Amino acid sequence: MNGKNKFLPCALETLAVSWNFIDWDKVKQRVRSLQSRIAKAIKQGRRGKAKALQWLLTHSISAKLLAIKRVTENKGKHTWGIDKVIWSTAPSKMKAVKGLKARGYKAQPLRRVYIPKKNGKLRPLGIPTMKDRAMQALYLMALEPISETLADGHSYGFRPYRGCADAIAMCFNLLARKSSPKWILEADIKGCFDHISHPWLQKNIPVNGKALKQWLQSGFIDGKRLFPAHEGTPQGGIISPTLANMTLDGLQKAIDHALNIRTWKNGKRVNNVHDVHLVRYADDFIVVSSNPQILEKIVKPAIIQFLAERGLELSLEKTKIVNIEQGFDFLGQNVRKYNGKLLIKPSKESVSSIKAKIRDIVKANQSSETISLIRELNPVIRGWCNYHRHIVAKETFTKLDHYIFHTLWKWAVRRHPNKNRRWIKKKYFHSHHLRNWVFTAHDENGKDVRLVSASKTKIVRHVKIKSDANPYLSIWNEYFEKRKQKQLLGVRQKQDALLSA
Numbered sequence: 363m364n365g366k367n368k369f370l371p372c373a374l375e376t377l378a379v380s381w382n383f384i385d386w387d388k389v390k391q392r393v394r395s396l397q398s399r400i401a402k403a404i405k406q407g408r409r410g411k412a413k414a415l416q417w418l419l420t421h422s423i424s425a426k427l428l429a430i431k432r433v434t435e436n437k438g439k440h441t442w443g444i445d446k447v448i449w450s451t452a453p454s455k456m457k458a459v460k461g462l463k464a465r466g467y468k469a470q471p472l473r474r475v476y477i478p479k480k481n482g483k484l485r486p487l488g489i490p491t492m493k494d495r496a497m498q499a500l501y502l503m504a505l506e507p508i509s510e511t512l513a514d515g516h517s518y519g520f521r522p523y524r525g526c527a528d529a530i531a532m533c534f535n536l537l538a539r540k541s542s543p544k545w546i547l548e549a550d551i552k553g554c555f556d557h558i559s560h561p562w563l564q565k566n567i568p569v570n571g572k573a574l575k576q577w578l579q580s581g582f583i584d585g586k587r588l589f590p591a592h593e594g595t596p597q598g599g600i601i602s603p604t605l606a607n608m609t610l611d612g613l614q615k616a617i618d619h620a621l622n623i624r625t626w627k628n629g630k631r632v633n634n635v636h637d638v639h640l641v642r643y644a645d646d647f648i649v650v651s652s653n654p655q656i657l658e659k660i661v662k663p664a665i666i667q668f669l670a671e672r673g674l675e676l677s678l679e680k681t682k683i684v685n686i687e688q689g690f691d692f693l694g695q696n697v698r699k700y701n702g703k704l705l706i707k708p709s710k711e712s713v714s715s716i717k718a719k720i721r722d723i724v725k726a727n728q729s730s731e732t733i734s735l736i737r738e739l740n741p742v743i744r745g746w747c748n749y750h751r752h753i754v755a756k757e758t759f760t761k762l763d764h765y766i767f768h769t770l771w772k773w774a775v776r777r778h779p780n781k782n783r784r785w786i787k788k789k790y791f792h793s794h795h796l797r798n799w800v801f802t803a804h805d806e807n808g809k810d811v812r813l814v815s816a817s818k819t820k821i822v823r824h825v826k827i828k829s830d831a832n833p834y835l836s837i838w839n840e841y842f843e844k845r846k847q848k849q850l851l852g853v854r855q856k857q858d859a860l861l862s863a
Contacts, residue, residue: 389424393425399415401507403415404507416505416568429503430458430462442473445470469490469497469576471588488582506522514615516642517642519642519643519644520604529692536639543652543686545684547681548680549647551674551677552676552677560575578596582596607644618634621636649665654683662676708753716746717762720766723738724739733805736812743814747816755819792810
């Protein structure tokens with residue numbers, strides 16, 4: 363095997379026989395090895411070496427195979443772009459692997475679709491073609507080790523092994539003590555994804571410049587009309603969240619620079635006399651401080667200047683400074699101190715949203731079988747409760763159960779206007795263990811299928827990920843392995859609890 367094909371898991375002729383015979387473990391291992399080398403080079407400040415390794419990765423068959431695998435196995439695998447092409451067969455996937463080349467590549471416009479928002483309005487979304495998605499996935503593999511290595515420590519959105527629970531846990535760590543800062547700057551960026559400066563992205567994002575320009579300027583087709591793009595990242599694109607994250611990375615340094623806060627090599631920040639800290643999830647972020655004047659006169663102008671360089675601006679109407687006793691909403695949670703004690707609960711908006719969703723599902727299943735209704739409600743209830751299970755949510759879960767019961771009772775009474783209440787209870791609500799009034803149906807095999815109980819969700823404190831943990835550096839392998847084992851243990855415990863419920 364020659365040097366050019368040193369990362370081939372096996373010969374292309376063999377691969378063409380069947381997509382199913384690819385050794386994916388070896389493919390992932392080869393890609394991960396190159397990604398680790400890229401991250402290490404960036405950590406050492408060797409940008410030239412990192413660029414060479416990026417080229418090697420994006421031209422390797424292993425990375426191309428993984429890119430095709432990602433776009434043909436994710437949720438959008440049946441969603442086509444303007445060319446109406448879908449790679450659903452092994453031969454089409456293998457042909458796509460050979461076609462992933464930078465030379466001669468030209469991105470096609472996005473197909474514009476509209477999806478409903480919580481407020482009833484429609485959100486525009488751009489759907490790239492399968493090939494454009496695969497090219498973005500390919501170059502994202504080379505970009506993500508760099509974005510992870512250079513990311514702000516307390517940025518948690520659209521990053522591997524990080525999530526909303528980490529951001530909320532960081533809020534608790536910063537605000538729970540008696541001596542914690544009491545003032546919070548709630549920031550809101552006007553249409554972050556839609557207004558990022560193209561020149562800034564092309565100058566500062568370390569990825570193939572020609573490909574990046576193609577994605578940014580491809581525009582979209584709505585109806586039969588082409589609309590060119592002059593700013594923003596393509597929503598719906600695989601690489602877009604990382605581009606937005608890298609645009610906002612450096613915000614903490616900009617704030618520190620404005621306040622003359624220095625950072626030592628061990629990551630410790632000194633001269634932070636006003637206890638200023640940033641917590642960010644994608645384009646949602648807060649800044650806390652012990653002094654509201656510092657937030658208003660120094661931090662806020664520093665943020666405005668930082669964003670302006672990137673073509674962005676704050677929404678001054680939605681950006682405000684609040685006291686922790688007043689509380690604030692962040693990522694669907696309400697963070698507030700009650701008589702000096704910090705409690706984080708599901709926000710009123712989040713509770714209203716889940717109630718509306720449950721109400722709509724029940725309304726849409728007026729004449730459906732009971733088991734269909736249960737199977738549609740269970741993942742919605744379970745998913746919402748799992749999202750909020752790390753905070754003070756037990757009382758909210760109990761109230762949600764009451765709301766669901768009354769909604770289902772009305773549903774059952776409406777279906778049987780000529781039956782008495784005792785008959786309705788016997789038909790739909792059974793007893794199970796120590797629980798009464800459990801909404802139950804029988805499946806095709808005669809087995810009981812029960813509606814999940816929100817209040818049975820266990821409240822478990824989330825352990826926040828370390829701010830400098832990097833999955834692409836080998837020194838963190840053991841740390842991530844331990845976190846993965848704990849998560850798997852938690853999943854097994856939840857499954858056991860569900861089986862015994």
